[in-house]
Amino acid sequence: MDTTTTARNRKLALATPTDLGAEATRDIAAALTALLADVFALYIKTKNFHWHVSGPHFRDYHLMLDEQGEQIFAMTDDIAERARKIGGTTIRSIGHIARVQRLLDNDADFVTPDDMLAELREDNLQLVEMMRQLHTLTSSHNDHATTSILENWIDETERRAWFLFETTRRAR
Numbered sequence: 001m002d003t004t005t006t007a008r009n010r011k012l013a014l015a016t017p018t019d020l021g022a023e024a025t026r027d028i029a030a031a032l033t034a035l036l037a038d039v040f041a042l043y044i045k046t047k048n049f050h051w052h053v054s055g056p057h058f059r060d061y062h063l064m065l066d067e068q069g070e071q072i073f074a075m076t077d078d079i080a081e082r083a084r085k086i087g088g089t090t091i092r093s094i095g096h097i098a099r100v101q102r103l104l105d106n107d108a109d110f111v112t113p114d115d116m117l118a119e120l121r122e123d124n125l126q127l128v129e130m131m132r133q134l135h136t137l138t139s140s141h142n143d144h145a146t147t148s149i150l151e152n153w154i155d156e157t158e159r160r161a162w163f164l165f166e167t168t169r170r171a172r
Helices: 003-011 022-052 058-085 094-100 113-140 144-168
Strands: none
Touching: 022 058, 022 094, 022 113, 058 113, 058 144, 113 144
């Protein structure tokens, strides 16, 4: 390939065929990118707490957070590939994640197990809210595939929040 062809190819957009309009592609891909950044942030926080949990319930919490981390990480490829399937792009680096994410990091040296679980519960509930907003957007553009996938992710995320809630519930 000559240098002229290479330079021209670099300037071409990623022209993935889709029947969604340009506005739908732009809006949905941008929302999926933000969701992906949040899912990566939640994954890292969940693994952080998995690695640093301590106390009398260590084994149970450690295993639950590992399971939840795996489930969260499993979403990442599907989110990114969905953005690409509809003709958009998605995150390219950790720096890009940091610029786009809405969920907050936790860099504290020590967090109590109860605070870890409560923070993750709230983050999962916030993620559900974000996914519901994205669901409204995808529905309005008749992007049935993304809408359908979101319904499964919402259910999974609500389940994580429920487990985190029940784990920290005090007996009466």
